[in-house]
Amino acid sequence: MYDLIIIGGGPAGLTAGIYAVRYGMDTVVLEKNVLPGQIAATDMVENYTGFTAISGPELMQRFKEHAETVGVKIESAEVSSIISEDGKKVVVTDSGTLESKTVIIATGANPKKLGIPGEKEFMGKGVSYCATCDAPFYKGKTVIVVGGGESALTDALILSNVVKKVYIIHRRDKLRASRILQERVSRKPNIEIVWDTVPEEIQGKTGVENVILRNLKTRDVYTLQVDGVFVYIGIRPGTEFIDVKKNSSGFILTNEKLETSIPGIYAAGDCRDTSIWQVVTAVADGAVAAVSAHEYIMELDEQ
Template structure:
């Protein structure tokens, strides 16, 4: 069984930054991710608030961070953690490929995109339904699509789709958006229509998505809209089940509770990034990853 000083769960912005800091301290450290490095941030069409860049696609930024991390730490992609156990001073991780032991653990497992939970949704994921405009947007150039949601992600996706020549509208369940003001201003500037007080009730098609039933919550009227694509941005669910099963405290929403040093209630177990809730921004995730790694290193030095 491989032994490590620090194992980091998740290769998103927080996990990669933690890896850079842990690796630079000369620790035997490793990152494990059930998917590809970069996490959800890979799907951000444009990032315009990360220091050092006026504007950069999420995929490019995370590739840069990932390449830097790989200079200092080994990253195991497509390996899913099945169970984590804490026994005295040792933490054991069981994955679908191997078993590992570590002195410290940093959980940066992030979040999973929420679904709408309506008929037809599962059938058309990848066949008209997408969570990533930068990945799939060009497939819909010149075609009609809807973006579902009212936060920063929804508006950012809509703006990107408009920019590449997609005919896009936003569907939002309320009468005002939650997105930051500068995004809303840009939205109005480019003239993207918004279908207010409405929700998707059903998704229809044959092999591919063809139309959606949109329900107006104010008028109680259903309308079928012919569209080729649906981009979902309706929130995220924290990936904290493995952590809570090992005894890590989470809040009522399922986000891991930490102190200012990113420590959880369990000794030598830290958490960073979107999994901790709060302000979900790339720069915050990176900062929390750095804080977690530095404090994990300091704790290991004290023990030695």
């Protein structure tokens, strides 16, 4: 039986593994992807402390190398369920079952995709899902933000302080974001809302150059020249396999120790209900969750 099983090998999971090994815990990280984490799909990272600029894949590779160097065991497996019984956690995977005293869920979250031509091809080359991460790359340029909710307007405001022009492309004639955000957007002279419209294709050579848009009411199709596309049509956490308390969007609810509604099961990083989805907060979560799991085990041993 393991002391700790960590599900997910992104920044949160690997950091949890590093801390767990330092605490002498018998630990394994289960990950289904070769190079996991949303950060691995990011072209360049400029807001992670200690690195002026580093590519997402390189940063993720460094996390992995650090974890392996200190003795974190990483195995390839996809988890289908977790069963809590008789003081232990049974983790069911596609390659068998494992038992542990504690579990950290660090499966992250993924932004919903538009599913249009050019989106996949230009991901990290003009298509982004995070203005906090990528806004500086578009200084003085023109971008579109797709969506009408809180995240879309928040990041449109972030972008408006850097870029020349922001178009908010929204499929309806009314925004879903809070009134205060709508008021802030309305006061920005370089933000323009394009109503009743959806993107149909993203075009370019080595980077984004144009977006094909369709007005859903008039059915008119036209081309808009832009340098970047920021997509905010929702985010989906990887939490389907675990039955703990979650918010309405599926993000796991935790206390200050990052413990879930089941004692001994913790959540770290983007899969939990958190204020921002950033690599730096995921790393912090991993450390907190590992320390909390160690404290839980110490209490078990004293009983």
